Amino acid sequence: MQLGIVGLGRMGGNIARRLTRAGHSCVVWDRNEAAVSDLAADGSTGAAGLEDLVGKLDAPRAVWVMLPAGAPTEQTVNALAAVMEPGDVIIDGGNSFYKDDIRRAASLREKGIVYVDVGTSGGVWGLERGYCMMIGGEKASVDRLDPIFAALAPGRGEIPATPGRESRDHRVEQGYLHTGPAGSGHFVKMIHNGIEYGMMQAYAEGFEILKRKDSTELPENERYSLDMADIAEVWRRGSVVSSWLLDLCAIALAKNETLSDFSGAVADSGEGRWTVMAAIEEAVSAEVLSAALYTRFRSRQDHTFGEKLLSAMRFQFGGHVEQPVTPVKEG
């Protein structure tokens, strides 16, 4: 199947590569010309701009936008809508706020263009591991795009089937789910990321307590000098707290047990804040997720080992390099 892809950063570029490897045909564009040339050398067709990209696709077209949430995505969706036609589909695969999706889907519907929001999890590992996708939008368009989702998804892999699911939609076991109407894909991904904050914070705090067990403030016979890298490794194997995030902790700690490559100033790109806002709207008591968000804010003042581990996990899953943190702008 043919797909246009706009935004060839850490996620978009690998999405194009994974689709091309699976036999799909991608027409790609990014403001960064080198990224377009790299992808063209890897089997995609490069475009010179949005209009050129749309012109290189057969109708009905589908274009996947993979850009930071807020203004970059908004401007690109609007620019695409101006050159696309009724029956075409715009897919937002980034981390947009779900209320922006609801608004965009309604306004594009008036032009006959379909908007599909895809919460896409897999980070810089997605090329090899595949992407878990949470998909919102009209069923007919989501079904039409199924070959794309099937190629991007991880597949069943070695994960055993869950008993009791025999009569349910088997695409879910491949790693993608049609969650409901516009916005619902990004809403589910937003909560996924809210949970991610909480899980990351739990590891960060646990490892901080382990690390400080050699403190001279403790009685001498109660001090232990514990090996962080080995504890992360042993917990990966059969323990209750094993997880992919723990695998990433183990990789980071094996590489540099002091995490001296990280300052521990932990950024956030909006989803944790929106999760807490959703909890407030629904009057849900989300203590852990709220605390994890506020701890990131505090991390920008001084830095603990646990905060370095948070930065290390973000670098491992998303390739996020620490940078000066600025407040999230409204989209």
Ligand SMILES: O=C(CO)[C@H](O)[C@H](O)COP(=O)(O)O
């Ligand atoms: O979606 C992701 C992981 O699932 C992205 O890596 C996202 O950027 C992580 O959120 P944050 O930047 O707020 O830590």
